[in-house]
Amino acid sequence: MATVSPTHYSALSRSQSRPPAPDSRCVVDRVGRTVGGYAAVVTALVHTILAFQRAHERPAHPQGPPAVTPPTVHSALLTGAPGAGKTHLARTLAVALDLPYRYVDATTVFHTNEGESERYLTELFTPPSPTPATGDRPGPFLVIVDHLDVLGGRSLRSELCRRVYSRLLGMWDAPPVATCPLFLIGITARPELLQPELLRPDRFGGALYPLALRTPLERLAVLRILGRSLPFDHEEPDKCQQEEETRGQASSPGIKILARVAELTHGFTPADLQNLCVTVIQAYLQRTVVVRRQSVPDVAVAGGIEPLSASLGELTLAEATGSSCNRSTLLLEDFTRALTVVQPAGMAEFRTRLPAVAFSDVYGLDDVVAQLTHSVVRPFHHRAVYRQLGLRPPAGVLLHGPSGVGKTMLCCALATATGVNCILAEATQLRSKYVGETERGLAQLFARARAMAPCLLIVEQLDVLAPVRGSARTTENTNERIVASFLTEMDGFHGRANDSGDDDGGGDVPVIVVATSNRPSQIDPALLRPGRLDQHINIPLPDPIQRTAILARLAERMPVVLTPAFQSRLVAATDGASGADLKNVFQEAALISLRQDIHHTAITEEHVQEALRARYPDF
Known part of the structure; x- marks a missing residue:
């Protein structure tokens, strides 16, 4: 029979009792040398395990009662995405705490021979043998179970899986040696797949430690x-x-x-x-x-x-x-x-790295920038102030306007201004022709945003993803199912992420949805009501003053000098043009300059005029 991972023993004194539990600050510092980014989780775990260890320390007089009543918290569940460092943290914690521990990968528990898997678990939960250093009975020890969802998942189809799961609960609730305290650390990347029995308050229910690099x-x-x-x-x-x-x-x-x-x-x-x-x-x-x-x-x-x-x-x-x-x-x-x-x-399926664009790079939209600053940026950085005034941070923002006015650019600048995690998903990327795939993609998108909170979730072309229900009838009711899924995710999403906790770590941190569309009338009205996409910000085509600002900034970034008279003519001739149209004029002027002479290093007014005539023949 395969044996469990060898027990790791810490250096113990030669006395008949274990040394007292180490100082929590020293343990946190030891862990922090090789584990970064999880200071709050490490501190909470260290305090929990040290409290458990001190409660089970042997008294100075063997006949005397224990000094502390053993706490009920005797377990911890580390969750997080694959690669979050859950296993590394658990092993480092055991070594830093100077406690013996056993580690087992749940994928190695199952064996083909009858009863071998159950014996494997029994050996895992059996405390280490007494040594001259530990006295007549061993002290507290840790058991680390990796991939816990394999042992205690919701789908226990085979008889072997059910027997192993029952043995796990039995050994946990009634260890082989009742006098030996055991602290169980479970590790899983999929806590939603665990059996409800494992999430009871007296097991893992009150000891969940999610690992995520949020800032x-x-x-x-x-x-x-x-x-x-x-x-x-x-x-x-x-x-x-x-x-x-x-x-x-x-x-x-x-x-x-x-x-x-x-x-x-x-x-x-x-x-x-x-x-x-x-x-x-x-x-x-x-x-x-x-x-x-x-x-x-x-x-x-x-x-x-x-x-x-x-x-x-x-x-x-x-x-x-x-x-x-x-x-x-x-x-x-x-x-x-x-x-x-x-x-x-x-x-891999979503964009998390956006162009480094600041609000100062967005020309002629000062009013929109100010509105976004009040609606999105400040709630991220001053959430406590909003709560003191009884203001709830907006659940979402809808940027709508014609194509080319800078909606996506504003989203990139917004991500830079907030300085938090950002996910950008395009509706055309989420929508699938296969039944159920779009709903699954939405669930994954919102789950990732929750895991990365504080997070800015940007959904482009929302009208493609969530059109008005009933606008297109199909046998699969595709639009109805997608909109219903989106509504469910947003309601549960913001109920967990925005309504609880505060900036001091008492609860979850906010996630704000920013959607863009050039056809807001095609979006289902249920998404546009307060509590979902609260703020509706219209970005119209630039007026003459805004076009003047855009042209001035474009001229600064390119080797071109425009006289005030020519710039005034240019502003008047481009009525109805978007910022993207104006940028395209200068790009075309640069290409015209290069076509005339590859060694040209400047753009003249004649080049701009020729590029503009292609779109405005009367110029």
């Missing part, structure tokens, strides 16, 4: 750990390490680069960030003279962040001479180039 600061904490061995500055090798230890203001070039990378990696898990660093290093090694002590191994996602540091530690950078190496340090452009090929594994 750039949390991603920076992970990148700091990953960046310890990255070649940012060879002249000052200890600077990044010193910054990591002090956790002070980012001042070194390496920390500044990592801080910018953290802002660009919305939706990335620790494994995704690790993959990004590996990709950067691989490109770096291709242009750098490297003396290899050993080849760089492929870093497995399940291995956490330590294998990366170990692998990079085996590399010695030789002094580059001549033209063999242009530079020996990493720059921000190395990461931005890698980000073009590395995407979040769990967000």
